[in-house]
Amino acid sequence: MGTVVFWNSVRFVIAVLVQVLICNHIDFLGYINPLVYIYFLLLFPFNANKSLFLVIAFILGLTIDMFSDTGGAHAAACVIIAYIRPFVLRFSFGISYEHQSIKLENTAFGQRMLYIIILTFIHHFFVFLLEIFNISNILIVLRNTLFFGIFTILVITLSVTFFSRKNS
Amino acid sequence: MLLLFISLVFTIQSHSYHKSKFINSANWLTGGIYEQANGVSSYFSLKSENEKLVEENRRLKSLLFSKEDSLTNIQYIDSTSFGTDYLFRAGKIIKNSYSKIDNIILINKGSSDSIKTDMGVITPNGIIGVVDRVGGSHATVISILNSNSKINAKIKNTNFYGTLTWNGKNANVVQLEDVEKLATFNVNDTIITGGDSTLFPKGIPIGMIKDFKLNTKENLYVVDVQLFNDMTNLENIYVIENLYREEIDNLLAPEN
Numbered sequence: 001m002g003t004v005v006f007w008n009s010v011r012f013v014i015a016v017l018v019q020v021l022i023c024n025h026i027d028f029l030g031y032i033n034p035l036v037y038i039y040f041l042l043l044f045p046f047n048a049n050k051s052l053f054l055v056i057a058f059i060l061g062l063t064i065d066m067f068s069d070t071g072g073a074h075a076a077a078c079v080i081i082a083y084i085r086p087f088v089l090r091f092s093f094g095i096s097y098e099h100q101s102i103k104l105e106n107t108a109f110g111q112r113m114l115y116i117i118i119l120t121f122i123h124h125f126f127v128f129l130l131e132i133f134n135i136s137n138i139l140i141v142l143r144n145t146l147f148f149g150i151f152t153i154l155v156i157t158l159s160v161t162f163f164s165r166k167n168s
Numbered sequence: 169m170l171l172l173f174i175s176l177v178f179t180i181q182s183h184s185y186h187k188s189k190f191i192n193s194a195n196w197l198t199g200g201i202y203e204q205a206n207g208v209s210s211y212f213s214l215k216s217e218n219e220k221l222v223e224e225n226r227r228l229k230s231l232l233f234s235k236e237d238s239l240t241n242i243q244y245i246d247s248t249s250f251g252t253d254y255l256f257r258a259g260k261i262i263k264n265s266y267s268k269i270d271n272i273i274l275i276n277k278g279s280s281d282s283i284k285t286d287m288g289v290i291t292p293n294g295i296i297g298v299v300d301r302v303g304g305s306h307a308t309v310i311s312i313l314n315s316n317s318k319i320n321a322k323i324k325n326t327n328f329y330g331t332l333t334w335n336g337k338n339a340n341v342v343q344l345e346d347v348e349k350l351a352t353f354n355v356n357d358t359i360i361t362g363g364d365s366t367l368f369p370k371g372i373p374i375g376m377i378k379d380f381k382l383n384t385k386e387n388l389y390v391v392d393v394q395l396f397n398d399m400t401n402l403e404n405i406y407v408i409e410n411l412y413r414e415e416i417d418n419l420l421a422p423e424n
Contacts, residue, residue: 017201020201020202021201021205024265027267030267030339031267031268033267058174066195066197066198067198067201067202068265069270069272069274069308070270072174075174131268131269131270132269134269134315137269137336140269140336
């Protein structure tokens with residue numbers, strides 16, 4: 001238990017630092033930055049306490065908000081995906097999720113992609129909806145969601161693939 | 169649900185000017201981390217920054233020496249009151265953003281350097297924004313690339329004023345809105361600060377007119393302004409304090 005807490009704390013710090021120091025400055029095509037910190041939320045132990053997970057997601061989002069001066073957009077989006085994560089898990093991994101012993105690296109590629117894609121797009125949609133906060137700019141929200149989402153999914157998929165090699 | 173509600177409140181607060189009280193990057197933690205990161209990344213732009221500063225020095229030197237004759241002839245009535253309307257403090261940008269709709273800049277000066285809310289921020293090439301939240305040794309600046317930013321500006325050599333806003337599209341083009349239909353101007357005319365507010369002194373360059381169109385409904389021009397500053401590559405800045413700000417604000421405030 002102690003090591004799980006420790007490694008997740010380390011992951012938390014790394015996720016925040018990588019996001020604000022590296023990924024917020026990529027500006028691919030002028031404005032596209034991957035929001036890779038949700039990798040932490042995707043990877044968080046599946047059998048963890050639900051309310052603890054919600055609180056941690058909130059703190060993670062708030063930290064990112066603090067760094068990027070976005071009020072509470074990231075915090076709200078993180079809480080939303082933390083809340084719906086169990087449903088998405090059941091939807092994408094089916095019954096094996098109920099055993100609660102699976103790890104993200106050990107799942108089938110298609111299932112894993114489905115899980116990442118659903119949560120990423122939901123998260124990005126709410127982040128941009130709240131950050132731009134103007135219904136007349138809904139096209140910008142959708143465009144950002146699509147482009148940022150593709151970039152994020154790419155980076156997260158690559159890192160899952162890379163790091164799982166080491167673990168197994 | 170409660171957490172979602174709290175974060176929504178923060179979000180809504182952040183969209184009203186001067187309201188985001190807790191969640192901003194002008195605190196010691198985020199400011200400190202950005203400062204460390206900037207300490208490394210600023211080395212990569214040392215050369216271009218030096219060139220900019222040398223260019224500014226050259227311009228100021230040439231101003232100084234070409235004015236020398238006329239300066240010595242001027243008789244000041246009260247020399248102590250000359251040039252003390254505004255105080256300039258040098259600072260550095262440690263976090264800049266320009267790809268969002270509401271961009272916020274972090275600078276490495278705070279309340280311990282006598283920085284206060286609503287001071288103007290400029291570079292040698294033009295204006296950057298207005299100080300918003302102030303922490304101990306850092307402060308956030310609402311960039312002119314922010315949908316909440318509204319700055320008084322005018323067309324050089326005329327008396328036609330407008331409001332400088334940003335439509336969120338191009339990081340180097342801002343909009344001058346509400347320009348009178350009577351105004352006469354051409355593409356490539358210079359836009360400068362208007363001096364109607366206490367934020368900026370009159371006559372700081374902003375940019376050049378790139379394009380303009382008439383809003384037929386309201387009979388007002390919307391002018392696209394190409395900025396002199398490259399907003400994507402900024403480092404050294406000056407924070408302007410208007411020493412008479414309080415006095416002016418008191419005079420203009422409605423009597424109670």
